[in-house]
Amino acid sequence: MKIFEEQEIRQFIHVNEQAxxxxxxxxxxxxxxxxxxxxxxRIDIPENNGEIDVxxxxxxxxxxxxxxxxxxxxxxxxxGLPSLSGMMLLLSSQTGLAKxxxxxxxxxxxxRTAIAGAIASKYLAKKQVEQVGxxxxxxxxRYQLEALSLVREFSTVIIFGRNDLSARRYxxxxxxxxxxxVIIAESIEEVVKTSDIVVTTTPSTQPLIKAEWLxxxxxxTAMGSDAEHKQELDANIFEQTDVIVCDVKTQCFRLGELHHxxxxxxxxxDSPIIELGDLTAGFKKGRENQKQITVCDLxxxxxxxxxxxxxxxxxxxxxxx
Amino acid sequence: MKIFEEQEIRQFIHVNEQAxxxxxxxxxxxxxxxxxxxxxxRIDIPENNGEIDVxxxxxxxxxxxxxxxxxxxxxxxxxGLPSLSGMMLLLSSQTGLAKxxxxxxxxxxxxRTAIAGAIASKYLAKKQVEQVGxxxxxxxxRYQLEALSLVREFSTVIIFGRNDLSARRYxxxxxxxxxxxVIIAESIEEVVKTSDIVVTTTPSTQPLIKAEWLxxxxxxTAMGSDAEHKQELDANIFEQTDVIVCDVKTQCFRLGELHHxxxxxxxxxDSPIIELGDLTAGFKKGRENQKQITVCDLxxxxxxxxxxxxxxxxxxxxxxx
Numbered sequence: 001m002k003i004f005e006e007q008e009i010r011q012f013i014h015v016n017e018q019a020x021x022x023x024x025x026x027x028x029x030x031x032x033x034x035x036x037x038x039x040x041x042r043i044d045i046p047e048n049n050g051e052i053d054v055x056x057x058x059x060x061x062x063x064x065x066x067x068x069x070x071x072x073x074x075x076x077x078x079x080g081l082p083s084l085s086g087m088m089l090l091l092s093s094q095t096g097l098a099k100x101x102x103x104x105x106x107x108x109x110x111x112r113t114a115i116a117g118a119i120a121s122k123y124l125a126k127k128q129v130e131q132v133g134x135x136x137x138x139x140x141x142r143y144q145l146e147a148l149s150l151v152r153e154f155s156t157v158i159i160f161g162r163n164d165l166s167a168r169r170y171x172x173x174x175x176x177x178x179x180x181x182v183i184i185a186e187s188i189e190e191v192v193k194t195s196d197i198v199v200t201t202t203p204s205t206q207p208l209i210k211a212e213w214l215x216x217x218x219x220x221t222a223m224g225s226d227a228e229h230k231q232e233l234d235a236n237i238f239e240q241t242d243v244i245v246c247d248v249k250t251q252c253f254r255l256g257e258l259h260h261x262x263x264x265x266x267x268x269x270d271s272p273i274i275e276l277g278d279l280t281a282g283f284k285k286g287r288e289n290q291k292q293i294t295v296c297d298l299x300x301x302x303x304x305x306x307x308x309x310x311x312x313x314x315x316x317x318x319x320x321x
Numbered sequence: 322m323k324i325f326e327e328q329e330i331r332q333f334i335h336v337n338e339q340a341x342x343x344x345x346x347x348x349x350x351x352x353x354x355x356x357x358x359x360x361x362x363r364i365d366i367p368e369n370n371g372e373i374d375v376x377x378x379x380x381x382x383x384x385x386x387x388x389x390x391x392x393x394x395x396x397x398x399x400x401g402l403p404s405l406s407g408m409m410l411l412l413s414s415q416t417g418l419a420k421x422x423x424x425x426x427x428x429x430x431x432x433r434t435a436i437a438g439a440i441a442s443k444y445l446a447k448k449q450v451e452q453v454g455x456x457x458x459x460x461x462x463r464y465q466l467e468a469l470s471l472v473r474e475f476s477t478v479i480i481f482g483r484n485d486l487s488a489r490r491y492x493x494x495x496x497x498x499x500x501x502x503v504i505i506a507e508s509i510e511e512v513v514k515t516s517d518i519v520v521t522t523t524p525s526t527q528p529l530i531k532a533e534w535l536x537x538x539x540x541x542t543a544m545g546s547d548a549e550h551k552q553e554l555d556a557n558i559f560e561q562t563d564v565i566v567c568d569v570k571t572q573c574f575r576l577g578e579l580h581h582x583x584x585x586x587x588x589x590x591d592s593p594i595i596e597l598g599d600l601t602a603g604f605k606k607g608r609e610n611q612k613q614i615t616v617c618d619l620x621x622x623x624x625x626x627x628x629x630x631x632x633x634x635x636x637x638x639x640x641x642x
Binding site: 001003036038039041042043044045047048050052054056058060065067069071072073076079081085087089091093094095096097098101103 | 322324357359360362363364365366368369371373375377379381386388390392393394397400402406408410412414415416417418419422424
């Protein structure tokens with residue numbers, strides 16, 4: 001049983017084409033119905049403003065699968081500690097024995113989450129993109145933009161963050177990394193109205209994007225909401241959306257943006273909602289023309305964890321060969 | 322973050338009075354309603370005759386809690402590997418960060434399971450016990466007897482196992498360990514009819530004990546059934562039981578002996594079923610006289626894992642002080 005530390009994992013696993021392929025295969029397996037995907041196990045510790053999620057998925061026939069423990073403790077900043085952490089266990093699906101512990105402190109979750117965002121844009125955004133908008137200025141704001149640049153070319157980025165300092169730091173970093181202008185917007189409205197793709201990456205509990213700001217051709221990926229009380233999009237956005245996509249329908253109906261739209265009866269069990277795996281597997285079409293408005297709601301699924309943990313283990317154990 | 326190996330854990334953690342106290346406190350916390358206990362996460366891998374369970378529990382106010390991964394892969398024997406394995410993660414309930422990984426390969430589960438059995442007998446068996454009966458001859462058969470000897474004195478042991486060789490080996494080992502005669506029975510009927518306490522420790526999927534073998538004063542602890550398809554007791558035993566106890570009612574109604582009794586409408590949601598924590602916390606009485614027939618159904622709960630992992634971590638980190 002091999003234990004890998006964060007530093008080593010960061011050195012060998014990156015947001016790149018290979019990782020996109022691996023995560024796409026995971027989503028396709030979901031669509032093919034060959035994934036055992038138990039509901040997320042969640043432990044809330046409200047007195048410490050914390051929660052822990054356990055996710056897992058077994059893709060039938062594969063020799064290993066992951067169990068991921070991820071934590072979010074939002075008083076940690078005041079203790080000088082990161083809010084988010086976690087680790088992944090890779091178990092043999094033949095013997096149940098542990099093959100590896102990946103002490104990634106949430107890095108692999110960042111990677112697989114960013115890649116799901118890129119996959120959403122790959123199938124749903126227009127081919128020709130001028131400006132990309134990002135709401136939020138945290139770690140995922142960085143990775144989402146990095147991943148997005150693998151699937152679409154774009155000229156400029158416009159960002160919005162509540163904290164001016166964080167926004168400026170983020171803009172500067174991304175300008176250097178991408179070699180493209182990164183504009184700091186005055187408002188979320190400005191971001192949405194001027195972008196072809198918008199990615200929301202916040203822990204917001206109040207809708208940030210209003211339906212009246214949507215415009216033909218827009219694609220939105222909302223990746224922040226992964227709990228009942230979180231919400232980034234006004235529920236009535238789904239009244240104007242031509243193509244609604246999500247990672248796992250049952251989960252998004254419980255935890256994601258779709259949860260709020262469903263409770264307001266804007267969508268129902270019978271609404272034509274596509275799962276991301278239906279796009280990667282080629283079972284359904286994403287965007288069909290330049291005018292459609294598309295939205296993808298991501299809550300994060302155990303199948304992403306299983307494929308990224310398997311990929312990381314493979315890369316880390318083959319690195320000396 | 323400290324990682325401990327099985328050997329070190331085995332050296333410092335034992336089935337003893339201290340561990341009984343710790344597990345009793347866990348059950349009492351459950352009864353007091355101060356435990357967050359998410360449902361068990363289960364991944365079935367039927368093509369490899371395997372299953373993995375994830376259990377957890379957070380006792381409000383305590384600074385850490387465990388997430389336990391345990392596996393049972395029943396083709397492993399043919400590969401020369403143990404069928405059961407597992408590990409425990411101890412996380413800070415203040416920051417979500419990992420405090421320890423206990424690579425116990427299921428040892429701590431064996432300990433906390435045996436201790437729950439001892440606690441059941443402590444509150445439910447007669448004070449004066451002549452003979453103890455054990456059904457099954459595996460690892461738990463050993464630990465259950467060891468734990469039981471901490472809470473009751475008894476003169477002889479009678480055992481039954483399907484495999485003659487295993488039964489003889491088990492009998493010999495326990496005679497040496499306990500310094501008491503261990504008789505090998507011809508049948509399960511003989512065990513039940515001649516014992517004051519019977520502990521069933523098998524993965525049986527067919528009832529092993531029949532109602533007509535019960536007798537006044539008998540206590541049975543059934544610890545084998547922890548999945549829908551497992552069963553050690555005939556469901557109609559519960560028609561003749563004066564005191565029905567279980568570890569967690571909702572869980573036993575889904576996975577344990579009570580599940581089968583409920584599906585046959587022998588018990589209902591309104592039956593007077595006591596949880597083990599009600600006994601340890603002193604909220605309810607166990608056995609009240611020499612004539613009662615008592616049964617305890619154990620499925621195993623995350624709260625046992627949390628208290629034993631915390632105890633192990635404490636013992637292991639204080640050992641040099």
